Amino acid sequence: MWDESHWSDPAVSDPYSKSKHYAEKAAWEFVAENPGFEVATINPAFVIGPLFDARASESLRVVSALLKREYPAMPRLGFNIVDVRDVAAAHVLAMTNPDAVGKRFILSNGFIWAQDLAKLLNTHFAAEGYKAPTATLPDVVFRVIGLFDPTAKAMTALIGKEAAYSNEQVRTVLGLELRPIEQSIIDTGRSLIDTGAV
Numbered sequence: 001m002w003d004e005s006h007w008s009d010p011a012v013s014d015p016y017s018k019s020k021h022y023a024e025k026a027a028w029e030f031v032a033e034n035p036g037f038e039v040a041t042i043n044p045a046f047v048i049g050p051l052f053d054a055r056a057s058e059s060l061r062v063v064s065a066l067l068k069r070e071y072p073a074m075p076r077l078g079f080n081i082v083d084v085r086d087v088a089a090a091h092v093l094a095m096t097n098p099d100a101v102g103k104r105f106i107l108s109n110g111f112i113w114a115q116d117l118a119k120l121l122n123t124h125f126a127a128e129g130y131k132a133p134t135a136t137l138p139d140v141v142f143r144v145i146g147l148f149d150p151t152a153k154a155m156t157a158l159i160g161k162e163a164a165y166s167n168e169q170v171r172t173v174l175g176l177e178l179r180p181i182e183q184s185i186i187d188t189g190r191s192l193i194d195t196g197a198v
Contacts, residue, residue, distance in 0.1 A: 003166040004043075004104040014154040024104075038101045040094040042087065045108035045165060048184050049084035050191035060197070063188050066118050066132040067125065067198045073137035074115045076160045080108040083184040086176065093174040100173055108165040109178035112185075120182060121189050130193065 010018045024041050031039045047059045056064050062079075065071060090107055094100040112120075118132035126132075139159050146153035170176050192198045 001164045001166050002106070004106055004169055012157070040100040040102065041104045042090050042094060043104060043106050044087045044090075045080035045082045045106075047082055047084050047087055048188045050187050051195050051197060054195040054197045056192060056197040060188060060192065062114075063117075063121070063185070064192050064198050066114075066121055067130040067189060067192060069131060069133055071133050071137075073133055073135035074118055075137045075142040075155075076113070076115075076139060077155060077158055078111055078113040078162055079117070080111050080163060080165050081181040081184060082107040082109055083179045083181075083187075086178045090170060090174060090176055093176055097174060103169065103173060105170045105174065106165050106167060107170055107178065108167055109184075110181045111162055111164060112181055113162075117185060120185050124186050125189050125193065128193065130189070130198065 008017055008021045010021045013021060020043075024043070027039050027041065031037045046062075047057070048063060051060070086109070087107055090105060094103075094105060115134050115136065118134045121130065121132045122134065142152060142159060143156050146156045167178060170178070
């Protein structure tokens with residue numbers, strides 16, 4: 001189980017994750033060198049949730065692609081998920097709660113395999129013509145795709161791996177109960193459809 005005492009390893013991270021690692025390290029170093037400043041950091045998992053408009057974020061691209069059936073099958077990959085509404089609430093709570101000062105907060109409300117995410121979308125949206133693929137893409141095929149696709153290449157190390165993150169600190173210090181990931185997925189799908197983002 002990963003918690004706030006753990007840090008990512010930039011040596012094995014993709015460029016996006018690496019940038020987040022170094023940005024947070026810089027914030028903590030700045031505060032250590034400049035007394036009088038306070039910081040709390042929010043470290044969200046894969047962020048999904050309702051949209052403000054039809055411009056879907058890169059995170060929602062996965063859900064959108066599933067609803068549009070852009071993939072014939074799903075690799076054995078999964079995600080730790082958090083709802084964007086909970087991320088926003090955590091930021092406000094971390095800014096207003098004195099107990100948050102000097103702490104890191106992981107925001108994840110659980111892990112779901114891509115195939116299970118697709119099945120959940122099908123349960124709620126297949127009748128509307130949005131049928132996500134649930135077949136399994138063989139690992140070897142995904143690795144071959146990774147030879148030509150940088151995004152797939154970055155994810156090949158995650159094939160078949162499940163990670164668990166503790167959200168105890170966000171619950172006990174900030175008092176925030178995160179939405180169930182199933183509800184976040186359903187709300188995301190509904191929002192993508194209703195805003196015309198799929």
